[in-house]
Amino acid sequence: MGDPALEVRQVRKDYAAGEVVTPVLHGVDLVLERGEFTALVGPSGSGKSTLLNVVGLLDRPTAGSVAIAGTDTGPLDDRALTRYRGRTVGFVFQFHHLLPEFSALENVMLPMMAGRGRADRSMVECAGRLLAQVGLGERAHRRPSELSGGQQQRVAVARALAMAPRLVLADEPTGNLDTRSADEIFALLRTFNRTAGVTFLVVTHDTRLAERCDRIVELVDGRIVSDRANGRPA
Amino acid sequence: MPFEVYVALRFLREGRTQTALILGGATVGVAVIVFITALMGGLQSTLVDKTLSSQPHLTLKRPERVARVLPAAAGEAVSAVVEKVPERIRSIEQWQRALRLVAGAPGVVAAAPTAAGSAFASRAEVSKSVAIRGIEAESFDAVVRIRRKMVAGRFRVQGTEAVIGTVLAVDLGLAVGDKLRLATAEGRQDVFTVAGIFDLGDQNVNQRWVLVSLRAAQTLLDLEAGITTIEAKAADPFTAEAIARELGPRTGLDADSWMNVNAQLLTALRSQDASALMIQAFVVMAVALGIASVLGVSVIQKSRQIGILKATGTSTGAVLRIFLVEGAVVGLAGSIAGSALGAAMCFGFAAAVKNPYGEALFPIELSPGLFLLASAVALSTALVAAVAPARHAARLDPATVIRHG
Numbered sequence: 001m002g003d004p005a006l007e008v009r010q011v012r013k014d015y016a017a018g019e020v021v022t023p024v025l026h027g028v029d030l031v032l033e034r035g036e037f038t039a040l041v042g043p044s045g046s047g048k049s050t051l052l053n054v055v056g057l058l059d060r061p062t063a064g065s066v067a068i069a070g071t072d073t074g075p076l077d078d079r080a081l082t083r084y085r086g087r088t089v090g091f092v093f094q095f096h097h098l099l100p101e102f103s104a105l106e107n108v109m110l111p112m113m114a115g116r117g118r119a120d121r122s123m124v125e126c127a128g129r130l131l132a133q134v135g136l137g138e139r140a141h142r143r144p145s146e147l148s149g150g151q152q153q154r155v156a157v158a159r160a161l162a163m164a165p166r167l168v169l170a171d172e173p174t175g176n177l178d179t180r181s182a183d184e185i186f187a188l189l190r191t192f193n194r195t196a197g198v199t200f201l202v203v204t205h206d207t208r209l210a211e212r213c214d215r216i217v218e219l220v221d222g223r224i225v226s227d228r229a230n231g232r233p234a
Numbered sequence: 235m236p237f238e239v240y241v242a243l244r245f246l247r248e249g250r251t252q253t254a255l256i257l258g259g260a261t262v263g264v265a266v267i268v269f270i271t272a273l274m275g276g277l278q279s280t281l282v283d284k285t286l287s288s289q290p291h292l293t294l295k296r297p298e299r300v301a302r303v304l305p306a307a308a309g310e311a312v313s314a315v316v317e318k319v320p321e322r323i324r325s326i327e328q329w330q331r332a333l334r335l336v337a338g339a340p341g342v343v344a345a346a347p348t349a350a351g352s353a354f355a356s357r358a359e360v361s362k363s364v365a366i367r368g369i370e371a372e373s374f375d376a377v378v379r380i381r382r383k384m385v386a387g388r389f390r391v392q393g394t395e396a397v398i399g400t401v402l403a404v405d406l407g408l409a410v411g412d413k414l415r416l417a418t419a420e421g422r423q424d425v426f427t428v429a430g431i432f433d434l435g436d437q438n439v440n441q442r443w444v445l446v447s448l449r450a451a452q453t454l455l456d457l458e459a460g461i462t463t464i465e466a467k468a469a470d471p472f473t474a475e476a477i478a479r480e481l482g483p484r485t486g487l488d489a490d491s492w493m494n495v496n497a498q499l500l501t502a503l504r505s506q507d508a509s510a511l512m513i514q515a516f517v518v519m520a521v522a523l524g525i526a527s528v529l530g531v532s533v534i535q536k537s538r539q540i541g542i543l544k545a546t547g548t549s550t551g552a553v554l555r556i557f558l559v560e561g562a563v564v565g566l567a568g569s570i571a572g573s574a575l576g577a578a579m580c581f582g583f584a585a586a587v588k589n590p591y592g593e594a595l596f597p598i599e600l601s602p603g604l605f606l607l608a609s610a611v612a613l614s615t616a617l618v619a620a621v622a623p624a625r626h627a628a629r630l631d632p633a634t635v636i637r638h639g
């Protein structure tokens with residue numbers, strides 16, 4: 001069914017601090033088919049965030065290639081990369097990372113405004129609809145500081161989906177939440193996956209949540225050590 | 235609304251203290267520029283106006299006969315003192331022709347013939363030394379605007395009418411309609427009727443000038459149909475010296491300008507300009523540094539927000555523009571507030587500093603051009619000051635920011 005949502009080939013990533021070069025990813029191969037909901041697990045420091053940043057085009061790999069929806073991103077210059085990232089990838093970060101100066105609604109609108117270079121009415125409607133979908137229709141005009149942690153993370157989910165991306169990358173999206181909020185966020189991601197066919201790659205430490213994904217990929221010391229389909233996903 | 239403007243305005247609105255600080259700086263800077271420029275402009279044009287109110291821009295006289303020093307033989311010391319030879323007043327030769335030349339010269343708007351000499355003015359037992367000026371009413375008024383400066387009677391010099399200054403009127407106890415006797419050292423004399431009294435704003439002129447008809451002065455001074463001086467007005471007073479340099483050789487007369495006569499005043503004005511410019515330059519620099527440092531701090535404090543913006547699709551160029559727009563908005567708002575403050579300072583100054591008669595010392599010159607200039611300076615200063623912080627913001631790496639929470 002066409003190109004995979006994500007195709008990572010032999011990706012290596014080294015961090016150079018002066019003379020010292022720290023290799024973090026040692027040749028990672030990973031293919032995500034469209035509509036897949038995959039968990040990325042592994043011990044702390046194994047390179048999960050690094051992989052997510054490279055996959056999400058926030059960082060370039062030292063070697064190897066990253067293709068999203070069939071487009072090889074290597075040849076793109078920085079400007080084109082930013083544009084392409086904005087249109088195709090959504091992020092949910094562990095520390096929700098909302099802008100405190102803007103309301104929930106505006107935070108969801110920001111990627112749209114950045115993409116089109118201006119603010120307009122249609123964005124307000126679109127962002128409002130997304131907030132309603134994550135259950136925050138009533139709180140659209142609140143500032144992040146007026147929302148609970150779970151609510152803030154739901155705003156971040158709505159923001160990640162604002163540009164109708166092919167691929168959403170979530171780095172420990174429930175890491176800072178109580179079990180109930182974590183379940184709610186997870187259910188929300190699953191809903192968008194099922195209804196809109198969005199492909200997800202979710203980093204999590206929570207084995208309970210990982211077991212609810214279609215597929216579980218385990219990264220240890222910068223290498224994928226296991227990759228298995230989950231028999232009984234949620 | 236453009237995305238960058240939307241974000242910039244929000245950042246400014248939310249960063250209250252910092253915004254207030256840089257806005258205050260820009261406002262004070264613009265106000266100082268407006269105030270100093272208006273003050274200097276008003277002061278200088280008042281000084282120049284005062285100087286020019288009783289003085290023609292250009293004066294052309296017959297060259298003075300001087301005793302020339304013979305070229306000295308080598309090694310011989312020679313006294314270089316050149317003395318005027320006393321002589322009776324002599325008329326300009328073919329003055330009608332010279333007058334036409336002067337009146338027709340480019341940049342000259344009016345020219346007037348004058349027969350000038352000294353005399354004694356007396357009434358009853360009191361006598362004063364005065365300067366007789368034989369004039370034609372119309373051409374003289376075109377060169378020295380006197381009609382508007384009459385304080386009593388009218389500006390008329392027909393027949394034996396005379397127009398005198400306020401100080402002479404007091405000295406001799408003269409009112410309009412009174413008789414006045416003018417006598418020269420050579421013994422010619424005539425009786426005149428005071429037709430009007432002027433105040434040209436110059437003590438010496440108000441005390442010494444006695445304006446009579448050209449005819450009457452020619453008779454008193456024994457000039458036959460001659461004149462001693464051609465006076466002229468330039469369209470732009472500050473071109474007078476250049477015009478004088480050109481007219482001198484062309485007419486064969488000694489041409490002098492008010493600028494030459496008042497060289498010291500002009501030098502003082504120029505150095506005043508220079509020091510005002512310096513003060514303004516330092517103010518602009520201080521404001522620029524203030525804006526740059528406060529914006530710099532705000533960029534560092536907003537690293538996280540900038541990283542998030544970049545991670546969610548904002549391009550490097552857009553981040554750069556957000557902070558440039560912040561600078562521009564501060565510059566623009568500072569221009570408006572500063573123009574208002576500067577104007578208020580000017581009016582406050584005019585109200586507070588008065589002469590003993592309760593009048594403002596001099597008019598404050600507030601022109602739209604001045605506000606435009608100050609605003610242009612503020613806007614470009616704020617923009618330039620924003621460049622470094624904006625570039626710093628644009629260079630931030632989103633991955634680093636995201637990783638560190």
Ligand SMILES: Nc1ncnc2c1ncn2[C@@H]1O[C@H](COP(=O)(O)OP(=O)(O)O)[C@@H](O)[C@H]1O
Pocket residue numbers: 015016017022024042043044045046047048049050051
């Ligand atoms: N910018 C960087 N410079 C140097 N080392 C880094 C940098 N970012 C991450 N690392 C190192 O890379 C390794 C993997 O980090 P990370 O991808 O955050 O792991 P995880 O998300 O799995 O905990 C860690 O040892 C970390 O110290």
Ligand SMILES: [Mg+2]
Pocket residue numbers: 048049050
């Ligand atoms: Mg991590």
